[in-house]
Amino acid sequence: MKPLPKLVLVDDSLYAAQAKIYPREIEGRFARLRTIAVFALLGVFYLFPWLRWDGRQAVLFDLPARKFYIFGLTFWPQDFFWLAWLLIIAGVSLFFVTALAGRLWCGYACPQTVWTEVFLWIERACEGRRNQRIKLDAAPWNTEKLLRKGAKQLLWIGFAAWTGFTFVGFFTPITDLARETVHFTLSGWETFWIVFYGFATYGNAGFLREQVCKYMCPYARFQSAMFDKDTLIVSYDVARGELRGARKRNADPKALGLGDCVDCDACVQVCPTGIDIRDGLQIECIACASCIDACDAVMDKMGYARGLVGYTTENLRAGKPLRLLRLRTLLYGGLLAFLLGTFVWGVAHRAPLIVEVLRDRNALYRRSADGAIENSYTVKLVNKTQAAQRVRLTVVDDPRVTIADRSDVALPPGEVTSVPLTLRAVSPDFSGMVRIKLAARDDASGVAATQTAQFFVPEKP
C-alpha cells in the first residue's frame, strides 16, 4: 500500500487545497529533448499563421466560407470526412505510441506540458530557482516581491494574450487581425476568443498545471488501458536502490548495508506532478523523465552507474526480454498504417470538381409546340481547384436526350456555380423515367466529373 499523497487537509473538509509544486530546474538528456519539442511545436503554432501560400494565408480555417486551407490543400465541407479521419488517426497514433512507449505524448508533446514549460521558464527568470521561489512565496510582501511577481504576471499575460491572438489567427486572417488589434477594431467574437483562449492558457499553464493532468485530462486516464508489462515506463530500480540512505561520497554502500539510492530527494523535487517515482508506477506520472535526468546527475556525482531511475519496462526490470512485437502493438500499428494509407490516398484523390444535378420539383416535364419533351434542372458545379475552369456539359452515351440551352459554363476558382439546365428529347420513342448521365469537363485542364439524373417523358406525349 502506497502512502496517501501529500495533501493539505482543510480541517475535516472533503476538499483539499492543493499544495503548490515547485519543480526544480533540471538539465539532462531528456530535458534537452523536451526543450527541442517545445521549440518545434510552439514554433509551428506561432509561425504557421504568418506563412503565405499562393497569395493567401498558408494555414487558415475559414469557418464562414467553410473552407480549410492547409498549404497547397483546400478542404471543402465535402472533405470533412477526411478531417474526421485525421482525428481518428491522431487517436490511434496515441494508442500505438502509448502501447509501445508509454506516455511520450504527456511528457513531450501535450500542449499542457509544452505551455507549462514556457510558463515555468518565465517564472524561473523572474523569481529564481526552486529554493528562491519557495522563499519568495513565504516572504512578506515587499518591493522586491512585488516587482518579481509583477514582472512574472506581466510576461505571463503578454505571452497568453499572444497565444490567444495566434489561435484566432488560424481562423481569421492574421494580418487583418493584427491590423484590427492595432486600431482597436476587433469584432466582438474575435475579442472574446482571444481573451478566452489567452485566459485558458494563463490559467492552465500558470496555475492549474499538473492538476489538469490529474483531474481533467481524459487521456491520462485511458492511457493506462494501453499499458502492459512491455510498455516503456519511467521506473525506479528497487532491487538496486534499496535500502536507500545518505552516505559519504567515498563510503562503500555494501559495507553500510545500503543500496545505490542516496535518498537525496532530487527525483521528488524535479517532479512536475509532485510524486515520488520510488513509490512505483503512478497514474500521476506523465513520463517527463525529469527524475531520470536528476538521478543520473546524482549517480554521476557519486560515481555509480546511471539508470537507477530510468526508462524501462516492467518485464525488463524483472529480467525478462523486451518484446516489441506483440498483439497490441501489431494491431494498433496495422490499424494506424491502414488509416494513414487511406488518408494519403483519399486526400490525393479528392474530386477537384463536383457536379450536382437537381431536378425541378414542380413540373415533371414540359411539352413544347413541336412535340419535344423538356425537363428542367439546376446544375451546381463546385470548382474545388484554385484555377478558373471552363467546363462543357454533355449527356453521356444517350443520343435520345440533348442539352437544349447551354454548353459551356465558366467556373471561377474555388466557388460554387449554379446554372439552370434544360434537357430535351425530340420526338421521344420512350416513356416513363430514364436515367441519364451528365458530364462536365474542362478539356484544357482535364478536370471532369459526372452525375446521374432522371429524365421524365409522359406516357402519351
Added chain:
Amino acid sequence: MSAFWNWYIVLFVAANVVGIVWLLLATARRKRGDIEQATTGHVWDEDLQELNNPLPLWWLGLFLISVVFSGCYLAFYPGLGANAGVLGWTSDKEVAADLADNNRKLEAVFARFRDQPIEHLEHDQQALTLGHNVFVNNCAACHGSDARGAKGYPNLTDNDWLYGGAPDTVVATIAKGRNGVMPPWGPVLGDQGVEEVANYVLMLSGQKADATLAAAGKARFATTCVACHGPEGKGNPALGAPNLTDNIWLYGNTLEEIKATIKNGRNGRMPAWENVLGADRVRLAAVWVLAQAPHVETSSAPVAAAAPAAPAGEAKQP
C-alpha cells in the same frame, strides 16, 4: 403567463439553486464519526484499489462560481418566471436586430443598382447573380429553374411576351402581378361552335385543321374572339391576350387542349411580388429574366422570329 405559473417557476428555480448550494455544502465535510479511509474499499483485478482522495478545493470553487453565474444570469436575462431581466432581452428583439443588421448590409449592395437602367444591369455580373438567386427562390417554382415555364406558366426565354417585354413592363408585371382571364365560351358557342373556333385557331397557327370547320369558326371568331385577340388573332398585350398566329402555347396546342381552353376558359394569375420581395429584388429578378431571352435558342424560336406578331418595340430580337 398566469400568476400561478409565474410563481411556480420562480419558486422552482429558487428551490433548485438553494438546494444545490445546500447539497454542495452538506457533502463538503466529513460527518462526525466517519473514519478517514485511504481507499474506497473497491478492489479490482485482485489488487487494484481506488484511493479515496479529496477533490481539489478549486473544484468546490467552480461549483460556487456557477451558482453565482446563475444568479447573474437570472438578473440579466428572463428566467425567473415572468421577470424580463434588467437587459430586457427577448428572442424577438434579437431577430429584429439581426434582420436590421442584414438589411443594412443588403442596402449597401442594392443601392448601387437603383439609379442604373435595367439595360445596363443586364451586363452587371453581380446584378445577374443576385437576380438569379431571387428568381430561383421565388419564381422558379412556377416558371421552372430554367425560366422556360410549364403548362399554364409562360416561357420567359422565348421573346414572346403576353404583356410586353419592355423592361418597365416586365418590372410592372413582377411587381403588381397579372391576371389573364379567358372567359368560358362553351355556353355561348355550344359544342359545335367550340369545335369550329378551335379548328380556326389551329389553322391560324399553321397547324393541320379541318378546313370546313375552320371556315365556320372564322365567322364565329370575328364576332366573339376578336375583341381581345384582334381581327387577325394577333392578340393584345394590353389585355394579356395571346397571339394565336405563332406556335407558342400557354395551355397546349392540340385540338383537345384548345377546345378545353375555349369551352372552359382560363384564369392565369401572376401574383404581385412587390410586397413580398420589395422593389430592389423585383428589379433584379427582371434583370435576370430579360437577360435570358436574347441568348437562348428554343425549339419555337424560329417560329417566334418569323411571326411578325409582337408589337414593335416589345420583343427583343436576338
